Structures are given as structure tokens and as C-alpha cells.
Amino acid sequence: MSGGYTGKILRINLTDKSVSTLDTKDYEEYGGGHGMGSAIFWDLCEDKTVSGFDPGNVITIMSSPLSGTLTPAASGRTEVQGIGVQGYPTEWFTRSNFGGRFCGQMKFAGWDGIVVEGAADKPVWVDIRDDDVQIKDAEGLWGLDTTEVQEEIWRIVQGGTSEWRSLGGGRDSGRTTQRPAVLTIGRAGETMSRTAALIHDAGNGAGQGGFGGVFGSKNLKAISVIGTGGVEVADPAALMDARLWANQYAVAGSIADDDFAPQSMGSMFGGNPASGAAGYAPADQPKAPMGCLGCHKNCRARFQSAASNGSSCVDYFFYHVYDQAAHGGYTQAILDAADLLQRYGINSYQVEAMIIWLNHLYQEGVLGKGKEIDTELDFTKLGEVSFVEQLLDMIAEKYDIGEDLHEGIALAAVKWGRYEQDTKTGILPIQAWGYVQHYDARTEVEWGYGSLVGDRDINEHDFNTLVYWAPSIASLFGAQPACSAPLLAEIMEEKLTPYNDPMMMDYSDEGIYSESMAKLVAWHRHYTRYYKQSLAFCDWAYGDFFNAFGPDNRGLTGEGEDKFFNAVTGQSQTFEEGMEKGRKIWNLDRAIWILQGRERDQEVFTDYNYEVGAVPGYTTYEVPYVVPAFENGEWTYKSVSGRMLDRDKVEDWKTKFYTLEGWDTSTGWPTRATLEDLGLGHVADTLEEAGKLGA
Amino acid sequence: MTTTELETPETIPALTPPSVELVDRALRDLDYEDRLVGYKMTPSAGNDRANLYSLPQAIVFLLGTRWDSPMLTPGFKGAINWVDLNAFANWLRDAVGDAPLASAVEEHVLPLDSYYAQVQTLSRVLGMRMDQYREVRGVVEQEADEAETTEDAG
Numbered sequence: 018m019s020g021g022y023t024g025k026i027l028r029i030n031l032t033d034k035s036v037s038t039l040d041t042k043d044y045e046e047y048g049g050g051h052g053m054g055s056a057i058f059w060d061l062c063e064d065k066t067v068s069g070f071d072p073g074n075v076i077t078i079m080s081s082p083l084s085g086t087l088t089p090a091a092s093g094r095t096e097v098q099g100i101g102v103q104g105y106p107t108e109w110f111t112r113s114n115f116g117g118r119f120c121g122q123m124k125f126a127g128w129d130g131i132v133v134e135g136a137a138d139k140p141v142w143v144d145i146r147d148d149d150v151q152i153k154d155a156e157g158l159w160g161l162d163t164t165e166v167q168e169e170i171w172r173i174v175q176g177g178t179s180e181w182r183s184l185g186g187g188r189d190s191g192r193t194t195q196r197p198a199v200l201t202i203g204r205a206g207e208t209m210s211r212t213a214a215l216i217h218d219a220g221n222g223a224g225q226g227g228f229g230g231v232f233g234s235k236n237l238k239a240i241s242v243i244g245t246g247g248v249e250v251a252d253p254a255a256l257m258d259a260r261l262w263a264n265q266y267a268v269a270g271s272i273a274d275d276d277f278a279p280q281s282m283g284s285m286f287g288g289n290p291a292s293g294a295a296g297y298a299p300a301d302q303p304k305a306p307m308g309c310l311g312c313h314k315n316c317r318a319r320f321q322s323a324a325s326n327g328s329s330c331v332d333y334f335f336y337h338v339y340d341q342a343a344h345g346g347y348t349q350a351i352l353d354a355a356d357l358l359q360r361y362g363i364n365s366y367q368v369e370a371m372i373i374w375l376n377h378l379y380q381e382g383v384l385g386k387g388k389e390i391d392t393e394l395d396f397t398k399l400g401e402v403s404f405v406e407q408l409l410d411m412i413a414e415k416y417d418i419g420e421d422l423h424e425g426i427a428l429a430a431v432k433w434g435r436y437e438q439d440t441k442t443g444i445l446p447i448q449a450w451g452y453v454q455h456y457d458a459r460t461e462v463e464w465g466y467g468s469l470v471g472d473r474d475i476n477e478h479d480f481n482t483l484v485y486w487a488p489s490i491a492s493l494f495g496a497q498p499a500c501s502a503p504l505l506a507e508i509m510e511e512k513l514t515p516y517n518d519p520m521m522m523d524y525s526d527e528g529i530y531s532e533s534m535a536k537l538v539a540w541h542r543h544y545t546r547y548y549k550q551s552l553a554f555c556d557w558a559y560g561d562f563f564n565a566f567g568p569d570n571r572g573l574t575g576e577g578e579d580k581f582f583n584a585v586t587g588q589s590q591t592f593e594e595g596m597e598k599g600r601k602i603w604n605l606d607r608a609i610w611i612l613q614g615r616e617r618d619q620e621v622f623t624d625y626n627y628e629v630g631a632v633p634g635y636t637t638y639e640v641p642y643v644v645p646a647f648e649n650g651e652w653t654y655k656s657v658s659g660r661m662l663d664r665d666k667v668e669d670w671k672t673k674f675y676t677l678e679g680w681d682t683s684t685g686w687p688t689r690a691t692l693e694d695l696g697l698g699h700v701a702d703t704l705e706e707a708g709k710l711g712a
Numbered sequence: 713m714t715t716t717e718l719e720t721p722e723t724i725p726a727l728t729p730p731s732v733e734l735v736d737r738a739l740r741d742l743d744y745e746d747r748l749v750g751y752k753m754t755p756s757a758g759n760d761r762a763n764l765y766s767l768p769q770a771i772v773f774l775l776g777t778r779w780d781s782p783m784l785t786p787g788f789k790g791a792i793n794w795v796d797l798n799a800f801a802n803w804l805r806d807a808v809g810d811a812p813l814a815s816a817v818e819e820h821v822l823p824l825d826s827y828y829a830q831v832q833t834l835s836r837v838l839g840m841r842m843d844q845y846r847e848v849r850g851v852v853e854q855e856a857d858e859a860e861t862t863e864d865a866g
Contacts, residue, residue, distance in 0.1 A: 331757040334791065338752050338762050341776050342769055373761055380744040380763060446761075455758045478756065486755050493792065495826030557756070632749075632799075640751045640759045640794050641827070 018042055019586035020251030021082025022049075026057070027128045027150060029143060031235050032072060032135030036150045041129045046696075048595075049081035049129070051112060051550035052602040054098040057132055058110065059605060059700070062100075065110065065612045069102035069227065070209060070234040072136035078200070078240070079130035080120035081553035085248040085310065087260050088581040089267075090286070090558035092311030095120040095200075095217075096550055101226030101473070102211045103364070105427035105451025107619075109472035110609040112550060113223035115200075115215065116309035119242065120553070122198035126244025137236035140207075144174065145242040146184045147191060155238040162360035163203040163216040170241045171196050184245055191245025201239035202229045203362025204413040209233040211425040212367040212412065216359055220317055220327020221309075224364035225452065225473055227425070251587025259580045266567045266577070267313055283487045283500055285478070286561035286573055290315055299349050309555070316557055325352035325359075332358050335369035336405060343400020354405040361409045366474075370446065370453040371426050372399075372408070375418075377444050378435075384418070390433055392418040427451035443625030448474065458626050460642035460657050461485050462529040466538045469620050470674065470685075472610060477545045479560045480537075484524060488643040488654040500563040502645045502652035504570065512562050512575050513540050514593055524657065525646035530666040535674040540596075546606070547599030548578050601695040604678075604687050608700045611709050617685035620671060622662065631659035681711030688712065724820050724836055727812045727844065735848045737809045741766050746807040750774070750795040762793070767808050770795070771842070775835050779828060797822060797830055813841050 018024045018041065026039040044053040054077035058065075062075040076099035083091040093116050101111035123131065126147050140155035158166050174197045175182070183192050198217065205213035206229030213229025214222040223229075232238075250256050266286045290306070290313060307327055308315035317329040325333065336354040340347055358365050378384035379396045386393060394417065398404040411419025421429040430436040430445055439445035448454040448465060452474040458465020461484065467475040483505060487498035500508070502522075510519040513536075520533035521540070528534060548554050561572030575592050583589055607615075646655040675682045679691030688711040692701040704710040730738070748764040750773050764770040777793045801822065805814035816837050824830045 329756075331754075334752075334754050334757045337791070338760075338773070338793070342772055345772055346776075369757075369760060373763075377763060380747065380765065382744065444761075457759075482755070489753075490755075490792070493794075493827040495829065640753050 021585040026130045031137040048551040050096040069100040076133040085121035085124040089313040090555040093309030094553040103227035111226045111472045113226045115221045115223040117221035118310040119198040121310045142239040167199045197241040197243040206233040255584035283483045284564040325355035328355040332365035339400040353402045440623035523647040524644035543599035546602040630661045686711035754791040
């Protein structure tokens with residue numbers, strides 16, 4: 018077994034309360050994380066067409082060989098997979114991911130991952146202390162919020178002390194000062210909401226996919242893990258050298274601290290190592306940076322009030338506009354609202370879009386007390402914490418409009434007869450598969466396309482900062498981004514192996530339908546499936562293409578990932594080999610979706626993407642969208658705000674993409690040749706038996 | 713990102729003082745059809761629509777960006793509140809009902825090169841106008857107080 022792996026995966030059957038192990042070596046070819054999870058799901062989930070709530074659904078919670086090691090921004094992320102319950106109209110096999118230290122503790126306890134099968138007949142929690150695994154009655158935990166349940170489990174396991182303790186009975190049984198890492202659900206998960214999240218520690222959540230509801234369907238309140246072991250690294254000196262080498266790409270570069278902010282823009286690996294504390298908060302609120310296990314970036318924040326601790330991204334942002342509107346500035350309400358979201362265990366991205374949409378319906382006069390959609394939800398309190406509490410309680414406890422919202426906004430919109438209408442105008446910005454638009458498919462197409470040919474909002478920022486944020490924000494200042502458009506194309510040509518095509522950066526009106534754009538999307542699918550979701554390199558640090566601190570402004574992607582992987586495992590993998598593993602995992606996922614019923618004609622965006630352009634009186638339908646484009650023989654940054662997608666051209670693009678992937682262009686199904694080339698002959702056999710093998 | 717020197721007008725001529733009726737109309741809550749759509753641009757989280765239903769709400773939103781923050785440090789937790797300022801000018805005239813303010817925005821704000829420069833100048837224009845609103849409201853309140861005092865004395 019290579020370094021970095023513990024060699025075994027914990028298999029828990031909640032139906033018969035049995036515990037067994039899988040041999041990690043059987044799945045090592047997939048790297049770890051997502052790849053292993055998909056392969057395990059393929060092997061163990063007998064009927065892949067069941068609902069995510071069915072006991073037959075198999076959930077994998079996987080680490081990577083890099084988890085718990087010194088690898089920067091790759092040590093603390095855990096991958097979750099299984100049939101999700103958020104997807105619409107199909108509950109696709111899907112994934113989510115969370116940070117913190119759960120995967121590290123899992124490795125320290127001797128496990129590369131956890132597989133959960135079946136469903137308990139009454140609430141349980143799983144107590145893992147090294148090799149000792151027990152399925153315990155959760156009667157005393159059911160009903161607690163996600164903070165309370167973690168504190169209670171710490172008390173149970175730890176006995177209220179933070180001193181050195183032995184987990185076993187003997188002197189040599191292993192000791193630790195750590196608290197157990199707990200993955201849990203709140204009330205929303207217990208009531209099987211499709212919008213329920215899994216929560217770990219403070220501020221770590223796996224929101225998309227509705228896995229909190231899946232845990233609830235299995236009567237699984239929490240998994241707690243603590244270990245006293247370590248991770249065997251094949252070449253510790255090489256790992257230390259790699260970490261020191263990587264410093265040149267971080268803030269330790271040549272740019273002075275007070276000058277790094279604008280110049281580091283787009284340098285995913287670099288930047289202020291305390292950036293999490295650099296943002297806004299109530300003015301009188303001291304805060305400190307906070308990060309996941311082993312991370313050099315610390316992109317989260319810890320607040321003096323303790324509310325919202327560790328919250329990041331949208332769970333921190335979902336309410337701040339309303340707070341500002343109600344109070345004239347940012348107040349404690351932002352933090353308290355984030356805290357409530359965590360405690361109920363609800364998907365922040367759904368709630369953010371939900372409030373916008375509900376408020377829209379309220380202002381339109383459709384929703385409100387005595388209205389067509391009758392509700393007691395008090396919109397006069399929008400901006401106050403009480404509004405958030407009322408809404409979240411309705412969802413978690415299934416009353417008032419919460420009974421419908423409990424099923425997620427897509428199904429609520431269907432039930433209220435609003436889905437067609439509101440996705441046509443875009444006031445309900447569901448892009449595809451029931452997931453709310455994260456970035457606009459009409460402008461930043463690689464994000465939209467990636468989601469469309471996949472299973473969910475991809476939430477992968479590899480190109481996002483460089484092709485969208487940097488030029489768009491620069492334009493607001495009347496400036497140019499640090500990475501010019503010609504340089505961006507040049508760097509991407511070098512970095513995006515095996516395609517190495519500069520035209521992949523062409524987001525012009527023609528470029529977005531090109532074969533080069535098909536290559537960009539394919540590269541993205543393969544890279545993220547392996548390096549980010551299987552080896553668990555964090556989305557907020559990789560891929561690192563342009564880097565203000567790196568040599569010749571090049572980032573570490575293409576070299577750094579394998580430098581770390583090889584040091585930890587002792588292998589000698591090349592980037593090309595890693596990308597090929599990503600292609601294999603991507604095709605395996607595709608096969609699962611096909612067994613679930615995926616067809617080419619299902620892969621269409623909602624109507625607003627094709628029909629809504631600039632609104633009269635506005636120069637655009639949304640924010641400035643400035644992206645790289647190759648026009649008149651030159652690379653430039655160009656505003657594409659107001660652009661709509663062309664249905665026929667999207668279909669043409671799909672044909673190009675399917676062709677590139679080796680899939681049947683009429684169905685979107687992989688062919689036997691493609692699958693066998695990837696070592697997935699057994700998958701081809703299964704698809705053929707199901708009559709779903711591409712021709 | 714390389715920065716450019718901010719160019720904004722040195723002086724902005726005073727606007728014609730508003731009438732009591734204009735101030736009352738401009739400060740009212742608007743209907744759904746008359747809303748102004750803004751967006752909060754949040755690196756990492758994405759962009760989200762913000763429907764604005766009154767002039768005060770729009771001003772808080774428009775001037776609510778913390779431009780002094782390290783805007784786009786990776787992992788930074790901040791946002792830019794963005795409104796299409798062409799649409800904003802139209803909205804001031806057609807929905808809010810303050811044509812002089814709309815004209816001032818068109819004349820002094822829209823020609824500027826960048827959104828950042830536009831918002832800095834917009835802040836001054838709106839500040840001047842709100843002072844005028846407050847003055848009108850103050851006179852009205854003072855007159856009301858005096859009337860009440862006279863009535864009490866009588």
C-alpha cells in the first residue's frame with residue numbers, strides 16, 4: 018500500500034448494525050476521495066435508481082491520501098457522495114464536500130473513509146475511537162441543534178477534559194489532546210429536508226445534495242471520530258521540501274504585505290494568510306483568521322461573539338444585504354443569522370436564493386398573509402434575526418410555507434405552480450437540475466456547461482477568478498487586471514494539459530460554442546474529479562494558474578499537485594496521468610447517471626438562460642461580466658453582459674463535447690471503446706445489460 | 713490590478729430645491745413594478761439580486777460598498793453593491809419622481825470612466841440632495857410645531 022493511506026475503509030450497515038471493512042487497495046487506482054467513493058458506490062449500491070431516502074442508498078465519506086498531512090490546502094477536506102435528494106427532476110448520484118478536520122481524525126483513527134449503508138430503525142450515532150466502532154442509541158441527541166450535539170458528544174467521548182487522554186485501557190493504547198471530529202445533522206436533517214446540510218465543527222458544511230436529509234432518512238444523527246495514530250508519509254523530507262517550495266507561490270513572495278491585495282487577485286494559492294479576517298463584520302467585533310487542518314490560507318474567521326464562528330462564503334453572506342438595509346450597516350445580525358443556519362443545519366445556498374425569491378413573491382403580492390401563497394412569515398422583519406429564525410424553523414419543522422420549502426425551492430416552485438414562470442423570467446434562477454445559479458451560464462459558460470453535463474452546480478472556482486472576477490472588478494475601478502488577456506491565454510495554453518489550446522480562453526460570442534470551449538469544460542471536469550475531489554486539493558487554493566508571486570507569474574498547478582502526491586504516496590505520478598484518472602472517474606460518474614436515466618435531451622438549461630437578455634432601461638440584465646475574448650486577431654477583455662445563449666448552438670456545443678469525451682452524440686452515453694480504454698470494461702458491461710451503452 | 717487616478721468633478725452645482733410634494737413622493741415606498749434591481753457581487757459566493765423598493769433603500773445599498781477593504785484578496789469576505797447607474801437615473805425620474813436629481817446623475821455621474829468614480833461622485837450628489845430633502849422636511853416640521861404651539865396657546 019502506498020504512503021498516505023491507512024489501508025482500510027470502514028463499512029457500516031445501519032440496518033443490521035454490522036461493522037466491517039473494505040480494503041483500500043482495491044480502490045487505490047482511483048486516488049482517494051471522490052474516485053474511491055464512486056467506485057465503492059458502483060460496487061455496493063445494488064439499485065442505483067432508488068430515491069436518496071431509500072435505505073438502499075449508499076453514502077461514502079472519504080478522505081484522500083493527503084488528508085492529515087502537511088500538504089497545504091489539501092489536508093482538511095472530506096468528500097461525501099451518494100444519491101442526493103436535492104436534484105430536480107431526478108435525484109442524481111451527487112457529491113458534496115466540507116472542510117475542517119474530520120478527514121484528518123478519520124485517518125488518525127486508521128480509516129481512509131466511511132461507507133454508510135441501510136437505515137437504522139431508530140435514531141443512532143456512530144462512535145469511532147481508533148479501531149473501536151460502536152453504533153449507539155441517539156435518543157439523547159435527537160432534537161439537539163448541530164452545536165449542541167457536538168458539545169454533547171465531546172462530553173460523552175472526552176469526559177469534559179482537554180488534557181492528554183488515552184482512548185484505550187492500556188498504557189500504549191494511544192493518546193491525544195484532540196476533541197472528536199463530529200459530522201452531524203440538525204433538525205432539518207432529522208425531518209428529512211431536501212435542503213438539509215451535514216455540519217462539522219463550526220462553519221464546515223456539506224450543503225448541496227441534501228445529504229443532511231439522507232442522514233435523517235437513515236436515522237443517523239452523527240458520526241464522531243477520534244484517533245491517536247498518524248499518517249505514514251512515504252518521503253517526509255520530500256513533503257517538507259514541497260511545502261517550502263510552495264511558499265514561493267504564497268504571500269512569502271516578493272510583494273510587500275500592504276501591496277499584495279490587488280496584485281494577488283487571481284492567485285488562488287497565494288494571498289494574505291489571514292484573509293478570513295480581512296472582510297467586514299460589525300465594526301466593533303474583533304476577529305481572528307481560522308483555517309482547515311494544515312491550511313496556509315485561513316480563509317475563515319473566528320469572531321469574539323462566537324456567533325457564526327468559522328462561517329465562510331455564502332453562509333456568511335446570505336443575509337448581509339438585508340441587515341444593511343434594515344440597520345444602515347453591518348451588524349451582529351449577519352453573524353447571528355449564520356449561526357442559526359448552522360444550528361438548524363440547512364443549505365445556505367438554497368436559503369440565500371429562497372429569501373430573494375420569496376421576497377420577490379411577497380412584493381409582487383403573490384405571497385403573504387391571506388395571499389395566494391398564504392404565510393405567516395413576517396416580511397416586515399426582513400433584516401432582523403427573527404425573520405431568519407422564523408423561516409428556518411418553518412423549514413425544519415415543516416409548517417406554514419416551510420412544509421413546501423422543506424422539499425427545496427425547485428419542488429416548492431412546482432407545487433406553487435411557479436416553476437415554469439419563474440425560471441422563464443429568472444426570478445427563480447435555477448440553472449439546471451434544481452440547483453440555483455452560482456455563476457451565469459450566459460456569460461461564464463464553463464461553469465454553466467460543467468453543471469449541465471454533470472449533476473449539480475459545480476462550485477469549482479478554477480477559472481472563475483481569472484476569467485470573471487479579476488477583469489470585471491478591475492473594470493469597475495477603470496483599471497486592468499494584473500493578468501492581461503494575452504498572458505492568460507498563454508498561461509492556460511501551457512497549463513491545461515493535455516489540450517494545450519489557448520483558444521480555450523475565448524469567451525466571445527463565437528468562442529463559447531467552440532470545440533475549444535468543449536476542451537476547457539472537459540479539462541475542468543477531469544481535473545476537478547481527480548485533483549480536487551479525489552485528492553482533496555481545496556477549491557479555494559487550486560488550480561493555481563496565474564500567480565503574482567510565482568516565477569514568471571505562473572502558478573503551481575501542473576507541478577505542485579503531483580509533487581505533494583508523490584511525496585506522500587511514494588509514487589511517481591505525472592500530471593498527465595492524474596488528468597487521465599480524472600477522466601476515468603468522470604466517465605464512471607456519467608455511467609451512474611445514465612443508469613439513473615440520463616439522456617441527451619435532458620441536458621438543457623432553464624428558459625431564462627436562452628430568453629432573458631438586457632432589460633429595457635438597463636445596460637445589462639445583471640452585473641458587469643467582463644471576460645477574455647479573442648476578436649479581430651487579438652486577446653482582450655470584453656463585456657458580455659446581457660448575452661443570451663442560443664439553443665441550437667448549445668446543442669451543437671453538446672455534440673462537440675460528447676465527441677471529445679468519446680460519447681454517443683445522439684444519447685450522451687459513453688461507448689464501450691471509451692470505457693474500455695479507461696479500464697472500465699465492467700462498467701460498459703453493466704450499461705450494455707441495461708441497454709444504455711453508447712453506439 | 714493596476715490602479716488609475718480617480719477623476720471626479722471638483723464642484724457640482726446645487727440642484728433646484730425640491731418642493732414638499734416632491735420630497736414626499738420621492739421618499740415613499742414603491743410598488744413591485746417600480747422596484748430598482750441591484751446586485752451584490754460577492755467573490756466566491758457569486759452575485760445575487762437585490763430588489764430595492766424606495767429611494768432610501770437604494771441609497772443605503774448604493775453607498776454600502778466598503779471600497780477601502782482589500783477587495784479581492786482570495787478568501788476575502790466582502791461584496792460590491794452594484795446598480796446599473798443608467799437604470800438608476802431612469803428610475804429616479806420615472807419611478808421616484810425626482811427629475812432634477814436624475815438629471816444631475818446623468819450630467820455629473822454617468823460620464824465618469826469607472827463605476828468606482830461614479831459611486832464616489834454619486835455619493836456627493838445624493839448627499840446634497842438629501843440635505844435639501846432634510847431642509848424641506850425641517851421647514852415643514854418647524855411650521856407644524858409652530859402651528860401646534862399657536863393652537864395650544866390659543
